[in-house]
Amino acid sequence: MKKIYYKNHCIQKKWGQIFLNDQNVINAIVKSINPKKYQKIVEIGPGLGALTKQILDTIDIDFLILIERDSNLVNRLIQMFNKKIKIFSQNVMITNFFDLSKQFGQKLRLIGNLPYNIATELIIYLFKYLNVIDDMHFMFQKEVGRRICADPNNKEYGRLSIVTQYHYKTIPLFKIPATSFIPIPKVESLMIRFIPHTNTPYPVIDVKTLSLLTELAFRQRRKTLRNSLSTFFNQTEIIQQGINPTLRAENITINQYCTLAAILNNK
Incomplete structure (x- = not known):
C-alpha cells in the first residue's frame, strides 16, 4: 500500500489520521471554542498542531494539554511548542479524565479533530467523566453528527441521538468541507458543541x-x-x-x- 506523506509525516491510516489544512476553518473552529487564558483545554489528536498553533496565537494561555498516541507526532509537537504544551503520549480511550482534572485543579474543556473511526466510541467513553468536563468541541463525519443531534420524528434519530442527548446538550455549529483536510476524506464533517447537563432534564435512571x-x-x-x-x-x-x-x-x-x-x- 502506497504511503501518504503530509509535511514530512507518514500518515497512519490505521488510526484514521486526517489533518486540517484550511486556515479559514481553523479560525472558525477556534472562534467557536472561544478559549480563555485561565481555562484548561485538552486537545485530543492534535496531529501537526494546526488548532494548537491557532489557539496559542490567539490567547496568552499558560499551556495547552495535548493527548496524542503517535510518537512521531508527539516529538514534533514538543519541538514546535516546547513549554506551551503538556503532552500525554497515549491512547485517549484509556485516559483517566478524573485524574487529569485533579492534576490541573479544575474542569476541562475538550476539543479535537477526531478520527472518524473512534469519534462515536469516544463520546460514549466520556459519559462517565461528565462531572469534570465543562464542554467539548469535536468534529464528526457529517452523517454521524446529524444522528447525534437529531430530534424525534426524523429518520436520523436513533439510539445514538438518545444516549448522547441524555448526557449532553448537543449544538451543531457548522459543516466542514472534505477539501479542508489532508488526505481528503470522502465525506464532509460537522463541528458540534457538547455541554454536559448539570441538572439533567430527564428522569434519572440506569x-x-x-x-x-x-x-x-x-x-x-x-x-x-x-x-x-x-x-x-x-x-x-x-x-x-x-x-x-x-x-x-x-x-x-x-x-x-x-x-x-x-x-x-x-x-
Missing part, C-alpha cells in the same frame, strides 16, 4: 436500561412500539404512560424512553 430499551426499539425501527417492545411491555402498560403504542421507535421522545426505562427498572 443508563444501561435506557440503552437496552432503545437497542430493542431501534433494532426493529419499522415496527410499532407495541410489537418492538413486546418483550418488556404489554400495550396497556405503554398506554398508561401516555404513549401511543402504534408509534414507531423514531417517534418517541427521550423523556418517554426514560419513563419506559424507569418502569422496566422496577420490574
Whole structure:
C-alpha cells in the first residue's frame, strides 16, 4: 500500500489520521471554542498542531494539554511548542479524565479533530467523566453528527441521538468541507458543541436500561412500539404512560424512553 506523506509525516491510516489544512476553518473552529487564558483545554489528536498553533496565537494561555498516541507526532509537537504544551503520549480511550482534572485543579474543556473511526466510541467513553468536563468541541463525519443531534420524528434519530442527548446538550455549529483536510476524506464533517447537563432534564435512571430499551426499539425501527417492545411491555402498560403504542421507535421522545426505562427498572 502506497504511503501518504503530509509535511514530512507518514500518515497512519490505521488510526484514521486526517489533518486540517484550511486556515479559514481553523479560525472558525477556534472562534467557536472561544478559549480563555485561565481555562484548561485538552486537545485530543492534535496531529501537526494546526488548532494548537491557532489557539496559542490567539490567547496568552499558560499551556495547552495535548493527548496524542503517535510518537512521531508527539516529538514534533514538543519541538514546535516546547513549554506551551503538556503532552500525554497515549491512547485517549484509556485516559483517566478524573485524574487529569485533579492534576490541573479544575474542569476541562475538550476539543479535537477526531478520527472518524473512534469519534462515536469516544463520546460514549466520556459519559462517565461528565462531572469534570465543562464542554467539548469535536468534529464528526457529517452523517454521524446529524444522528447525534437529531430530534424525534426524523429518520436520523436513533439510539445514538438518545444516549448522547441524555448526557449532553448537543449544538451543531457548522459543516466542514472534505477539501479542508489532508488526505481528503470522502465525506464532509460537522463541528458540534457538547455541554454536559448539570441538572439533567430527564428522569434519572440506569443508563444501561435506557440503552437496552432503545437497542430493542431501534433494532426493529419499522415496527410499532407495541410489537418492538413486546418483550418488556404489554400495550396497556405503554398506554398508561401516555404513549401511543402504534408509534414507531423514531417517534418517541427521550423523556418517554426514560419513563419506559424507569418502569422496566422496577420490574
